Amino acid sequence: MSKRPRPTFTEQEALLFHSSGRPGKLEIVATKPMATQRDLSLAYSPGVAVPVLAIADDPQKAYDLTTKGNFVAVITNGTAILGLGNRGALAAKPVMEGKSVLFKRFADIDSIDLEVSTEDPDEFINCVKFLGAGWGGINLEDIKAPECFIIEQKLRELMDIPVFHDDQHGTAIISAAGLINALEMTGRDIKSTKLVCNGAGAAGIACLELLRAIGFPPNNLILCDTKGVIYKGRTDGMNQWKSGYAVETEARTLEDALKGADVFYGLSAKGAVTKEMVKSMAAKPIIFAMANPDPEITAEEVAEVRDDAIMATGRSDYPNQINNVLGFPFIFRGALDVRASTINMEMKIAAARALAELAREDVPDEVAATYGTRLKFGPEYIIPTPFDPRLMSSIPPAVAQAAMDTGVARKPIEDMEAYKHQLNARRDPIAGTLQQVYTKLRRSPKRVAFAEGEEEQVIRAAASFVAQGLGTALLVGREDRVKATATEAGIELGDGIEIINARLSNRNGVYINYLYERLQRHGFLLRDVQRLVNTDRNHFASLMVANGDADAMVTGVTRNFSVALEDVRRVIDPKPGHRVIGVSLVVARGRTVLVADTAITELPTGEELAEIAIEAAGVAKRFGYVPRVGMLAFSTFGHPAGERSEKVIEAVKILDQRRVDFEYEGDMAADVALNPDLAAAYPFNRLSGPANVLVMPAFHSASISTKMLQELGGATVIGPLLVGLDRPVQLVQLGAKDTQIVNMAALAAFNVSG
Numbered sequence: 072m073s074k075r076p077r078p079t080f081t082e083q084e085a086l087l088f089h090s091s092g093r094p095g096k097l098e099i100v101a102t103k104p105m106a107t108q109r110d111l112s113l114a115y116s117p118g119v120a121v122p123v124l125a126i127a128d129d130p131q132k133a134y135d136l137t138t139k140g141n142f143v144a145v146i147t148n149g150t151a152i153l154g155l156g157n158r159g160a161l162a163a164k165p166v167m168e169g170k171s172v173l174f175k176r177f178a179d180i181d182s183i184d185l186e187v188s189t190e191d192p193d194e195f196i197n198c199v200k201f202l203g204a205g206w207g208g209i210n211l212e213d214i215k216a217p218e219c220f221i222i223e224q225k226l227r228e229l230m231d232i233p234v235f236h237d238d239q240h241g242t243a244i245i246s247a248a249g250l251i252n253a254l255e256m257t258g259r260d261i262k263s264t265k266l267v268c269n270g271a272g273a274a275g276i277a278c279l280e281l282l283r284a285i286g287f288p289p290n291n292l293i294l295c296d297t298k299g300v301i302y303k304g305r306t307d308g309m310n311q312w313k314s315g316y317a318v319e320t321e322a323r324t325l326e327d328a329l330k331g332a333d334v335f336y337g338l339s340a341k342g343a344v345t346k347e348m349v350k351s352m353a354a355k356p357i358i359f360a361m362a363n364p365d366p367e368i369t370a371e372e373v374a375e376v377r378d379d380a381i382m383a384t385g386r387s388d389y390p391n392q393i394n395n396v397l398g399f400p401f402i403f404r405g406a407l408d409v410r411a412s413t414i415n416m417e418m419k420i421a422a423a424r425a426l427a428e429l430a431r432e433d434v435p436d437e438v439a440a441t442y443g444t445r446l447k448f449g450p451e452y453i454i455p456t457p458f459d460p461r462l463m464s465s466i467p468p469a470v471a472q473a474a475m476d477t478g479v480a481r482k483p484i485e486d487m488e489a490y491k492h493q494l495n496a497r498r499d500p501i502a503g504t505l506q507q508v509y510t511k512l513r514r515s516p517k518r519v520a521f522a523e524g525e526e527e528q529v530i531r532a533a534a535s536f537v538a539q540g541l542g543t544a545l546l547v548g549r550e551d552r553v554k555a556t557a558t559e560a561g562i563e564l565g566d567g568i569e570i571i572n573a574r575l576s577n578r579n580g581v582y583i584n585y586l587y588e589r590l591q592r593h594g595f596l597l598r599d600v601q602r603l604v605n606t607d608r609n610h611f612a613s614l615m616v617a618n619g620d621a622d623a624m625v626t627g628v629t630r631n632f633s634v635a636l637e638d639v640r641r642v643i644d645p646k647p648g649h650r651v652i653g654v655s656l657v658v659a660r661g662r663t664v665l666v667a668d669t670a671i672t673e674l675p676t677g678e679e680l681a682e683i684a685i686e687a688a689g690v691a692k693r694f695g696y697v698p699r700v701g702m703l704a705f706s707t708f709g710h711p712a713g714e715r716s717e718k719v720i721e722a723v724k725i726l727d728q729r730r731v732d733f734e735y736e737g738d739m740a741a742d743v744a745l746n747p748d749l750a751a752a753y754p755f756n757r758l759s760g761p762a763n764v765l766v767m768p769a770f771h772s773a774s775i776s777t778k779m780l781q782e783l784g785g786a787t788v789i790g791p792l793l794v795g796l797d798r799p800v801q802l803v804q805l806g807a808k809d810t811q812i813v814n815m816a817a818l819a820a821f822n823v824s825g
């Protein structure tokens with residue numbers, strides 16, 4: 072089996088990720104203006120009394136007047152944190168925060184984590200039942216068996232919102248989906264397939280419950296725990312839930328049970344299965360080793376002893392990730408959207424079937440771009456990945472439909488097609504965009520020169536670039552300095568990082584000749600050029616790229632953008648027939664737009680604005696978008712008239728003449744370009760939807776608007792990306808942090824300007 076490169080990270084990086092900036096992973100943002108006295112009077116007393124009385128009168132109104140309908144609480148007591156066991160409620164908080172941000176990231180669900188510090192089920196139940204009315208649903212998490220069964224069952228009885236223990240049902244749904252496909256691929260029938268599940272806790276028991284519900288004969292399902300096989304008559308380490316799955320069998324150990332078995336489900340702990348056991352399984356065995364963070368047996372170990380296995384783990388860095396992240400955001404999305412009172416078995420089966428179905432479908436272009444390759448239904452692709460954008464439009468409708476069919480939907484969906492469109496609009500596209508860049512690089516790693524190689528954050532970025540399998544990092548700097556900084560900061564300089572000292576490099580002769588040729592008629596003496604090559608890292612790194620010694624370059628941490636760009640431009644020209652511009656990716660409220668020119672031309676002419684539009688549309692295409700370019704001004708279609716708008720009008724005429732192959736329109740104000748309701752006043756507008764590329768009338772408006780969006784609008788801004796140079800170079804902002812540098816290095820290596 073082929074292995075994807077592992078996006079490894081160090082323990083230090085994991086801690087820094089969580090502690091940097093605002094500690095933790097979540098913040099709460101107001102959705103209504105809180106600016107004036109009137110706003111406050113409406114948000115709080117006295118205005119808030121009106122919705123209070125409305126809800127007191129009709130509790131269902133809480134869905135319309137509060138966050139309830141889009142709000143899920145992730146609740147734990149920390150007794151079974153991943154496969155790490157009982158580590159206490161507080162230690163579970165990073166996992167629960169993680170789950171909350173995944174709800175938001177994948178399904179636009181707002182969520183809060185709650186850590187309840189008790190191991191007593193009754194105390195836990197009491198706590199949750201009194202708190203729960205304000206939420207649309209409850210995701211119980213990492214609570215150990217058997218207490219989790221008591222807690223969930225009781226809360227389901229007491230509450231009229233979905234209470235869903237994700238380790239039980241989420242895992243059961245995702246693994247069932249993968250299994251349905253693996254069975255089909257290996258020509259097996261559900262009625263005669265023998266499955267062994269190691270782990271008789273929350274996840275293991277629920278998985279078998281779902282398998283029975285989809286048609287597995289109970290006698291073909293063998294369950295094991297730390298004491299071995301759960302057979303009829305066993306008394307040691309038993310409870311009523313395990314008893315429900317006890318079978319008549321001679322097998323007493325996992326080793327006995329796996330002899331000749333078709334399927335292994337691992338929901339226990341790292342390393343619980345040996346290669347010998349895998350060897351003893353039936354032909355074409357199906358092995359789902361799902362313990363986190365490390366599986367029962369690794370894909371490599373299985374590959375050593377079998378070449379006919381279908382292998383899946385809970386990890387994102389190998390093919391076939393069977394992890395509940397594929398389910399919970401989308402299952403709750405569907406349940407919340409019909410205001411379901413519960414998540415029942417029919418909804419779970421519908422989710423599993425929809426997920427299995429999705430992996431069999433042809434992968435459309437947009438998804439292929441996200442994966443970096445066109446995956447095909449087969450042993451290494453039995454289940455979609457969490458980044459598959461189709462999950463959002465296929466799982467929630469299936470869950471919602473099943474809720475409606477079984478009478479638990481309090482607000483049935485009237486138009487399913489319209490609902491699917493709404494779901495698509497809720498997706499956050501930028502993560503997919505960056506994911507696509509990273510995936511492509513992993514398949515075709517590049518050599519990237521990090522010009523400011525002695526800076527701590529640059530060394531950190533280089534180490535991360537290499538560890539993520541994106542390529543080789545060439546740190547330009549003095550070896551002793553780089554090493555001393557790395558040691559002091561606790562960064563390991565492993566394979567894949569090369570330190571290149573400009574002064575000692577054997578390429579200097581070549582670089583000096585190259586640069587002298589370019590600069591000799593621009594007032595530079597040979598001595599000046601020698602000094603630049605030997606002592607200036609931007610010149611040196613640019614020369615590496617220009618002479619094919621590096622594929623791409625990143626710089627800018629220690630120098631102003633314009634100064635760094637000047638250095639680079641001495642070495643590298645614009646690509647013939649292209650214009651150098653800056654494009655920023657602005658991500659806000661689930662929408663990504665490209666803004667140009669955010670870096671170079673101060674007051675572009677009409678001709679220059681047209682060229683900027685062409686370059687920016689090219690970048691949009693490289694990212695997999697179909698460009699719709701809004702040529703922005705303070706005017707909309709000639710009103711009010713003004714000198715800058717005339718340039719924009721001229722640019723549109725030039726684009727008309729050039730018959731470019733993308734949609735563009737203007738002059739138009741930003742709100743008309745982005746808001747279809749406002750655009751409706753101009754029926755002749757040629758854009759088929761809201762603009763996704765905004766060409767600003769001048770550098771100042773581009774720079775000011777993106778920076779304001781970042782500071783005031785909560786937008787994430789990536790860039791400006793330098794576009795139109797003959798070689799891939801990216802400049803980060805002065806003082807950029809390591810993650811920003813890695814992103815820019817990756818974007819440089821990906822070569823956004825094509």
Ligand SMILES: NC(=O)C1=CN([C@@H]2O[C@H](COP(=O)(O)OP(=O)(O)OC[C@H]3O[C@@H](n4cnc5c(N)ncnc54)[C@H](OP(=O)(O)O)[C@@H]3O)[C@@H](O)[C@H]2O)C=CC1
Nearest residue numbers: 153154216271272273274296297338339362363385394395
């Ligand atoms: N991939 C995914 O999406 C998910 C994976 N998981 C993983 O499943 C595992 C169990 O989680 P969960 O069910 O919540 O935990 P629980 O604590 O509820 O259950 C753990 C079960 O595993 C058994 N067990 C532990 N170690 C071994 C071992 N070495 N050999 C055999 N049995 C063992 C325990 O046996 P006993 O009863 O004898 O104590 C118990 O039955 C974890 O590793 C977790 O990360 C869970 C949810 C989702």
Ligand SMILES: CC(=O)C(=O)O
Nearest residue numbers: 152153154238363395
């Ligand atoms: C993924 C998950 O929920 C677990 O391992 O517990």
Ligand SMILES: [Mg+2]
Nearest residue numbers: 153212213238
């Ligand atoms: Mg869990």
